[in-house]
Amino acid sequence: NAGVTQTPKFQVLKTGQSMTLQCAQDMNHEYMSWYRQDPGMGLRLIHYSVGAGITDQGEVPNGYNVSRSTTEDFPLRLLSAAPSQTSVYFCASSTGTSGKSSYNEQFFGPGTRLTVL
Amino acid sequence: LAKTTQPISMDSYEGQEVNITCSHNNIATNDYITWYQQFPSQGPRFIIQGYKTKVTNEVASLFIPADRKSSTLSLPRVSLSDTAVYYCLVGPDSGGYQKVTFGTGTKLQVIP
Numbered sequence: 001n002a003g004v005t006q007t008p009k010f011q012v013l014k015t016g017q018s019m020t021l022q023c024a025q026d027m028n029h030e031y032m033s034w035y036r037q038d039p040g041m042g043l044r045l046i047h048y049s050v051g052a053g054i055t056d057q058g059e060v061p062n063g064y065n066v067s068r069s070t071t072e073d074f075p076l077r078l079l080s081a082a083p084s085q086t087s088v089y090f091c092a093s094s095t096g097t098s099g100k101s102s103y104n105e106q107f108f109g110p111g112t113r114l115t116v117l
Numbered sequence: 118l119a120k121t122t123q124p125i126s127m128d129s130y131e132g133q134e135v136n137i138t139c140s141h142n143n144i145a146t147n148d149y150i151t152w153y154q155q156f157p158s159q160g161p162r163f164i165i166q167g168y169k170t171k172v173t174n175e176v177a178s179l180f181i182p183a184d185r186k187s188s189t190l191s192l193p194r195v196s197l198s199d200t201a202v203y204y205c206l207v208g209p210d211s212g213g214y215q216k217v218t219f220g221t222g223t224k225l226q227v228i229p
Contacts, residue, residue: 042219090160101215103208108160
């Protein structure tokens, strides 16, 4: 199993550009989440999904869109990049089998380091 | 959800046992305690989870007193490769998706 994969590893954008961060998992997990991590801070939840076709907002959703058309993929779209979105982005997945919560083991991807100029 | 408090940073020499304590005074009856490890430039990695008393795996031990208002992650004989940020999380293990809260964690620096 590849686990959770993210592409690209690094990206530089200009203010106003749009882009999509890709995330895929091969563990058949129901739950997938996007977090951002700023220097010296913990992870903050952007958006999450509890299954294909179901998404919802996390703590810091503004400026980001998500969709989940398949169990495996959960892309994060930046609509119009701003310098405040400079951060490291992590995708995570966990099983929701038997009603398990996301406080059970989450598997994280390697992250995407995004710089917005 | 229960709020957690843990030290911002700790230093330890190689070969020592390191204990990181997390305070969670408002822990609920159905909450579990989970610890993650994050190396620089990597995503967090699950280390251990427990409900009460002691849990041990190949990486660490987790000690939880009877009142469950705190917990201690114990790393035996640390090496330089244990330098990382350690996060303590408290929340239920069932009931569907929860918005998991990661604080700033404890930055452990292992010194040669």
